[in-house]
Amino acid sequence: MARTSPPTPADTDAEAGGDPVLGLVGFAEVLRSAGVPVTTDRVAAFLQALDTLDVTSRMQTYWAGRLTLCSDPDDIVRYDLAFEAWFEPAQGGRTRVRDDRPPPAPKLASLAPTREGEGEDDEQEAGPEIKAAATGTEVLRSRDLAELSGAEREHLRRLLALLRPEPPTRASRRKRRSRHGEADPDRTLRAALRNHGELSDIRRRDVSRRPRKVVLLIDVSGSMEPYADALLRFAHVFVRRSPRSVEAFTLGTRLTRITRELRQRDAERALTAAGKAIPDWSGGTRLGEVLAAFVNRWGQRGAARRAVVVVFSDGWERGETELLGTQVQRLSRLAHQLVWVNPHAGKDGYAPVQGGIVAALPYLDQLLAGHSLDTLEKLLKVVRDA
Amino acid sequence: MPGSPAELATALRATGYLADDGLATAAYLAMQMNRPLFCEGEPGTGKTALAQALAQTTGAELIRLQCHDGIDAGQALYDWDFPRQLLHLRSLEAAAGVDGAKLDADSVEASLYDERFLLARPILRALQTTPSVLLIDEIDRADDEFEAFLLEVLTEHAVTIPEIGEIRATTPPIVVLTSNRTREVHDALKRRCLYLWLDHPDVNREIEILHSRLPDLPEKLAAQVAGAAHKLRQSDLIKPPGVAESLDWARALQLVGARHLDVESAARTLGAVLKYREDADRVRNQLDALLAS
Numbered sequence: 001m002a003r004t005s006p007p008t009p010a011d012t013d014a015e016a017g018g019d020p021v022l023g024l025v026g027f028a029e030v031l032r033s034a035g036v037p038v039t040t041d042r043v044a045a046f047l048q049a050l051d052t053l054d055v056t057s058r059m060q061t062y063w064a065g066r067l068t069l070c071s072d073p074d075d076i077v078r079y080d081l082a083f084e085a086w087f088e089p090a091q092g093g094r095t096r097v098r099d100d101r102p103p104p105a106p107k108l109a110s111l112a113p114t115r116e117g118e119g120e121d122d123e124q125e126a127g128p129e130i131k132a133a134a135t136g137t138e139v140l141r142s143r144d145l146a147e148l149s150g151a152e153r154e155h156l157r158r159l160l161a162l163l164r165p166e167p168p169t170r171a172s173r174r175k176r177r178s179r180h181g182e183a184d185p186d187r188t189l190r191a192a193l194r195n196h197g198e199l200s201d202i203r204r205r206d207v208s209r210r211p212r213k214v215v216l217l218i219d220v221s222g223s224m225e226p227y228a229d230a231l232l233r234f235a236h237v238f239v240r241r242s243p244r245s246v247e248a249f250t251l252g253t254r255l256t257r258i259t260r261e262l263r264q265r266d267a268e269r270a271l272t273a274a275g276k277a278i279p280d281w282s283g284g285t286r287l288g289e290v291l292a293a294f295v296n297r298w299g300q301r302g303a304a305r306r307a308v309v310v311v312f313s314d315g316w317e318r319g320e321t322e323l324l325g326t327q328v329q330r331l332s333r334l335a336h337q338l339v340w341v342n343p344h345a346g347k348d349g350y351a352p353v354q355g356g357i358v359a360a361l362p363y364l365d366q367l368l369a370g371h372s373l374d375t376l377e378k379l380l381k382v383v384r385d386a
Numbered sequence: 387m388p389g390s391p392a393e394l395a396t397a398l399r400a401t402g403y404l405a406d407d408g409l410a411t412a413a414y415l416a417m418q419m420n421r422p423l424f425c426e427g428e429p430g431t432g433k434t435a436l437a438q439a440l441a442q443t444t445g446a447e448l449i450r451l452q453c454h455d456g457i458d459a460g461q462a463l464y465d466w467d468f469p470r471q472l473l474h475l476r477s478l479e480a481a482a483g484v485d486g487a488k489l490d491a492d493s494v495e496a497s498l499y500d501e502r503f504l505l506a507r508p509i510l511r512a513l514q515t516t517p518s519v520l521l522i523d524e525i526d527r528a529d530d531e532f533e534a535f536l537l538e539v540l541t542e543h544a545v546t547i548p549e550i551g552e553i554r555a556t557t558p559p560i561v562v563l564t565s566n567r568t569r570e571v572h573d574a575l576k577r578r579c580l581y582l583w584l585d586h587p588d589v590n591r592e593i594e595i596l597h598s599r600l601p602d603l604p605e606k607l608a609a610q611v612a613g614a615a616h617k618l619r620q621s622d623l624i625k626p627p628g629v630a631e632s633l634d635w636a637r638a639l640q641l642v643g644a645r646h647l648d649v650e651s652a653a654r655t656l657g658a659v660l661k662y663r664e665d666a667d668r669v670r671n672q673l674d675a676l677l678a679s
Contacts, residue, residue: 041577045421049580052418053391053411060391063411067580071573073426076583173456174529186460189468193498197475210529244530259570296624302526302568 024050027086031069034078042069058087153229159373160233161267166384167242168308170336172210181206211245212336214238214383215304217294219313220250220278221285227343227371228282229271231312234376236262236270247303251313252280255293287313287356288323295330308386309335310379312370314344315356325359332363337386341370341379387444388414394443402598403432403439404591412582413440422540422561424576427584429566430628437521437562446517446560451508453528459535463545464510467503474498499549509539513555519562525575526565533575541578587629589616595629596636603636610647611636614676615659623665634658649673 025043032038049064062083070079177187187203216235220228235248239262250256261273275281291311298304309331317324332338340360344350346369352361361367366382369375388394394417395410405413413436416423425433441448451462475498482489504510512520525533539545540561544554563579565571587595592612596603611632619626627635638658644651652673660666669676 037573039577045419045580048419049415052415059407060411063391063408064415066408067412067415067582070583071576071581073583173454174458186465186468189472190466193468193471193475197472197479300624301566305568 027065027082028069030086031079031082034082036069036075036078036082037071038069061087156230156373157233157267160230160237160376163234163237163377163380165238165241165380167211167214167245168384168386169209170212170306171207174208174210175205176208178204178206180204211242212386213303213305213307214242214246215299215307215309215335216246216248217291217309217311217313218248218250219285219287219311220252220281221316222282223285223314223316224312224343225282227312230376231370232258232262232271232274233267236267236274239263240265240270247298249294249298250274250278251287251290251294251311252278252285253283253290254280255290255297256280257298284318285313285316287315287317288321288325288327291324291327291331295327295334299331299334304331304334306334306336308337308339308383310339310341310383311360312341312343313356314342315340315352315354315360317354317356317359321355321359324356325363328360328363332365337365338363339366339368339379339382339386340364341368341375343369343371345369346371346375387417390414397443398439399598401439401442403435404587404595404598405436405439406587406591409436409582409584412580416562416580417444417560419580420543420558422563422579423582424563424565424571424579425582425584426565426567427582428586428626428628430630431584431586432629433562433564433584434521434523437519437564440560440562441519444517444519444560446519447515448519448521449508449512449515449559450521450523452523453525453532455527455529457528457532459532461507462509462532462535463507463539464547465505465507466499467505471498471503474503501550504547504550510545510553512559512561513539513543513545513553515559516555516557518559520559522561522563524566525563526567526569526571530572533572537574537578540575586616586619586626589613592616592629592632596632599633600636600640603640604645606646607639607644608636610677611639614647614652617676618659618669621669623660623668624662625660625665627659631659631661647677649677652677 024047028038028043028046045068046065049068050061053060053064055061065083066076066079070076175181175184177184181204184203184205187205188199188201191201191203192199216238218224218228218231218235220232224231232250235258239246239248239259243263247257247259248262250258256278258274258277261277262270264270264273295304299309328338340357342352342357345352345367352358352367357367368379368382370379388397391407391410391414394414395405395407398405398410398413412423415421423436425436427433437450438448440446475494478489478494478497506514509520512518522536525536542554543558544552546552563575586592589612592615593608596608596612597605600608615627615632615635635655635658638655639647639651642651642654644655653670656666656670660669
């Protein structure tokens with residue numbers, strides 16, 4: 001899909017001769033290029049909504065669009081910006097669209113603002129990043145994954161794409177027909193009805209198996225950079241294989257959900273999209289805080305409940321490890337199994353002595369290496385059997 | 387039927403539900419466009435209460451479907467009452483035995499799959515009841531198959547029962563879906579809905595809500611509870627309190643006879659607002675800061 005630069009109100013007005021409908025469709029185009037997935041049926045709903053409302057009211061126009069074109073809290077942030085840009089060009093008096101309401105909790109959970117007197121020694125590097133993260137719109141450091149090269153890497157990519165991850169399963173509450181198991185009154189009676197009320201045999205039903213949720217948390221901070229590309233590809237294969245039951249997030253200076261991006265079929269596109277979504281590529285890390293953000297925003301609500309949670313990280317923690325310890329503990333209470341994959345764990349002479357790993361270790365079900373294709377395959381087995 | 391979002395907001399206010407512009411517009415559009423309203427937001431921001439308030443305003447019956455893991459069409463739509471069907475069949479046979487008449491298979495079958503043996507579950511009931519508000523609560527707990535099945539019902543406002551035929555709503559119900567975002571709901575479902583993200587109310591609105599729900603609540607106490615709840619939401623708790631918790635808290639304070647919120651009354655009633663030990667420990671140590679203003 002070729003994407004041209006978004007039209008400006010002036011362009012479209014000239015084209016449309018002032019037709020308001022075309023103007024609104026142009027607005028939809030701006031939104032689309034801002035990253036809101038606007039489909040034509042959504043635009044149709046938008047126009048229909050405007051038909052029902054008072055188009056001359058700025059408030060009603062705003063809500064007509066927000067209710068029909070957005071489908072996610074992240075969309076709303078982008079929508080607000082696009083709306084202001086389109087309906088209130090910069091030269092006009094800038095009235096604020098929304099009053100002093102706080103922005104909706106974004107899925108790209110910003111971290112808590114920097115606390116004074118904590119980890120002063122790395123403030124220089126982490127300070128501005130965290131502050132920027134708190135604004136929620138910036139791209140701290142982005143990197144084009146397509147620029148990676150090297151024959152071996154290319155080869156590894158192909159091998160990674162060939163992995164066939166199997167999600168673990170769990171018993172479902174939904175029963176299915178079976179020869180064994182408990183009697184199924186519905187089907188037994190239905191069969192009897194067909195048989196003029198003669199109960200000839202008892203039909204049975206048994207529990208069915210459903211895929212268990214899997215959550216991949218990938219550390220993309222500087223120290224994990226050499227592995228990040230391979231791990232994201234690994235995540236892509238996993239998400240593609242079971243798009244409904246696998247969630248992927250990156251951990252850096254903040255938490256980023258990349259499941260949506262990784263659902264695209266094409267690996268390169270998916271990785272480019274994920275790379276764009278990750279604002280803190282190979283920046284610093286505050287593992288404890290980012291894990292807390294994950295557990296609060298996602299884990300506790302359901303994503304990690306009774307799931308197999310895999311953390312890919314070297315456990316390098318700048319700050320206090322106490323927070324990391326409590327968050328890993330919370331995560332292990334929520335999860336069915338908690339697996340930690342540390343690329344360094346596969347190296348000779350490795351001992352889990354770094355502060356972060358020591359704090360996490362008591363709560364882990366397994367600590368695995370993840371530095372090679374072999375070890376990633378082993379991980380797949382562990383996840384499948386979880 | 388209200389003629390504008392503002393009119394609807396006024397009508398909702400009369401039931402004690404305070405809707406802001408966005409919420410009123412969303413509910414108004416849902417009614418005018420016959421589209422389901424998909425409400426997402428933090429727990430305790432009034433998603434379920436919205437459906438209740440809409441039912442009350444429009445004088446419609448509220449029909450609620452609570453979703454859960456493994457919910458299927460039989461629990462949501464309709465089912466046949468097999469035991470009664472069997473009894474009916476037996477009695478037909480017994481009657482035929484007495485008369486010596488022969489049973490006609492077709493008419494027996496027709497009588498077995500009669501509407502009186504149909505057990506209407508919430509969705510079918512909502513289609514048959516006019517007017518009605520159908521609340522599909524916590525859709526994120528159901529699974530994908532169930533979402534796919536909802537698509538047809540929500541766009542056609544009709545269901546097809548093989549033995550009977552199509553049952554279509556004379557007036558489509560107002561449908562409210564809620565989700566706590568424990569899982570991403572399929573885009574195909576969201577596309578058919580209006581999307582409303584609900585935030586926690588600001589302090590002033592929360593004070594209004596407290597007043598409208600608890601008319602006996604002293605003004606000072608309402609302001610203190612709303613202010614403290616607002617601070618709690620910003621202090622990075624495991625489970626920040628929703629409006630429901632503020633209401634519980636205010637009620638609890640009234641019950642223990644507190645006239646205003648001080649360290650002592652707050653400590654005694656903290657269990658109404660905070661539901662995690664870690665949160666309670668943390669806040670208990672900083673009650674002074676929380677109540678200072």
